[in-house]
Amino acid sequence: MASSSSLLIEGGRVIDPSQGIDRITNVLIENGRVAAFDAMATGDVRTVDAQGKIVAPGLIDMHVHLREPGREEDETILTGASAAIAGGFTSIACIPNTEPPIDTQATVEFIQHLASRADQCNVYVVACVSKNREGKELAEIGQLVQAGAVAFSDDGAPVYDAELMRRALEYCQMFDKPILNHAEVRELTQGGVMHEGLVSMVLGLPGMPASAEDVMTARDIALADATGGRVHMMHVSTSGSIDLIRRAKGRGVRVTTEVCPHHFTLSDECLRSFDSNFKMSPPLRGQSHVEACIAGLVDGTIDVICTDHAPHAREKKMRELDQAPFGIVGLETALGLVVTQLIEPGHLDWPQAIAKMTINPARILGIPKGTLAIGADADITIIDPNVAWTVDPAKSRSKSTNTPFGGWKLRGRADTVIVGGRIKYQADGADQPSRQPVRAR
Template identity: 45%
Template sequence: MQWELGFDGLTVGREGHVHQHLLIEGGKIARIVDAGQGLPQTAGHETIDAGGKLVTAGLIDMHVHLREPGFEHKETIATGTRSAAKGGFTTIACMPNTRPVIDTVSTVKYVLDKAAGEGVVRVLPYGCITKNELGRELTDFATLKEAGAIGFTDDGVGVQSAQMMKDAMALAASLGLPIVAHCEDNTLVEGAPVTDGAFARKHGLKGIPNESEAIHVGRDILLAEATGVHYHVCHVSTEQSVRLIRQAKRLGLQVTAEVCPHHLILSDEDIPGLDANWKMNPPLRTPRDVQAVIEGIEDGTIDIVVTDHAPHAAEEKAKGMQLAPFGIVGFETAFPLLYTKFVRTGRWSLRFLIERMTEKPADVFGLPYGRLEEGAAADIAIIDLETERAVQPETFLSKSKNTPFGGWMLYGWPVLTMFGGKVVWAE
């Protein structure tokens, strides 16, 4: 089908907001014309009027958990991709800590086949760094790449052996793929559910110290310098990590980094009580760390925003702060949270936010997506910037509802998502 996106709406150009029409054919953006020229007259088309709303390239999330295979009670590829579409995302990269983990050609193929058959947005799988994510033996990087893996990570656990990580980096560099690192020294975190800060002290909980993350960041930067690999730091949360990444970039190393909305918006001092919907890994850090990661993304030390969408069933989160699993869902709140907190308050421009959720992730990982331009894939999100609504977890399309943001009043809600020229979600 041929679509024509004609609207009195806004796209985000380098000179500000631009009123444009998009003509979509064969799953691609065939033409872009200024709204003042009027709608092109073409036969057999259907028009979507965006009515003054923002039209942007589909959002890109390079760090998500779809839970399938093995944890389908939390999420499936079908439900996770629909949740992503509702959040305006059209390209998502899934982490390999499933059961079985994504450490063989067959598991990569399983995810890709499931996504093609049951998913509604583009799914890009990571392969594991080590077999079964045990840190003892490297996976076969070359065959995982050939099967479709876009990089290598043991997300959920840090690679504890420096020699293992160095070997992994050298192999990844030879294949031209990134190492995407969950940075955590296990000897410093065992049994701790929250950061080492005011909340932990108030409730008598063991705290996770900042250095548990930063030690691995520093170690891995040195190893990346030695091997020449593209080294990407997952979910940066501490002032020390920001400082180390900033120095690595000043040295010209191929080091990139990501941050989650919750680490930009919440600190451990915001946690209201022992509700495990506030438990995530990395944990919510101190206000000083929050300020550091905000400054990090603003000065380019941190490159992109990700959700770390991590669904868990209600009965799992009901086990309490000490025993519940780490993680919160993120697809359906990410853009509204950041738009409300940073753009509506005037701290960021709309373009700044859009870039870090579209163009920048594409650039960091060498993907041909994330831009509204002629010839590009017709991956598009339409977002209502003016209507304020409450976060209602019961309406999430994710199987899981574990979020600390229930009831928050936000602006910037996606109302339609198109993937490859097909509407895959609409309000």
């Protein structure tokens, strides 16, 4: 594969919300960076035909569980990063609920090392708020920042102790890092497997009420307000918490949030199948919550679309609903779901959707990505907005296939994915077949 030199992307609709660009033009890449717009082909430059396609800053997924170290039967850094590339993501942030959790410099560097060896997309590390994710003592946040951690989270578990959360928000301010929190009051969700509502009542399944998310979201907003710290509410799923965030933003609280495709696409009715691929946390909610997620995306309350990619080996998901783990894979279906569920029905236009997958997460994480500014790293996702395709879990690059979207017909997917000026993925297979992931060790 050509390592650098020049690449000219010709004739695409270039959408870069970071600069307010939305026009048909050519993009020239030189030495791994964005060099110029409106450039013309010269003699020896390699060209990529993007006519009829969308040329966007490389997509960013700020919520990915790569499972390595510790749960390599579910996913590895290599397979996860490879799935990310196929899904159109040039940068991902991995969440620290690994085994051991990412709470030391050494673990951060281990992940960076494996990500570099995998040589797929950029992998940013979210590190633990608390040592061993126990919610008792702060992790060595300053050292983790020095190692390269971009944000802090105990995801999977909420930061439960309000005093610890307050201290973390205060402490992270000197590094200008956000706390990403999973809002869930556990006393209210104990034993729950799905959203508490009419469907859980009929199915006799223990419910997880929306109020469990709302109560902790309210707490975190109050603490962010009091401390001036930055809090990012992960995978928001309820109308109540979205409304709390909307109002908090209105009065200037430093709160941001994200939503996953399954929460703006599916409702708790899906659980009638008792299929564990519909079991995630937070759970699929009632239809009014699904509509609230879409409304939050439309009015800008929800800054980011992320996947919460949560691979689980098949044998784990084949258990009874209460034994099966929470979560689904999402890297390879996210873009198609955004196009099919948000753009095609007219909820979002392309620049709005792309902003929530590029510059918005880049700003929250404070990473120099998500833009096609001249001189920026040439991370570019060329999207075919019209291609219709069927989700086939068997073709997934992820090591796990726990998706509820198998067989779904979607529109729109990544056509060509460029990282640092190098073509890492082409949908037609024209990229060299170093794509077939092999175990890194």
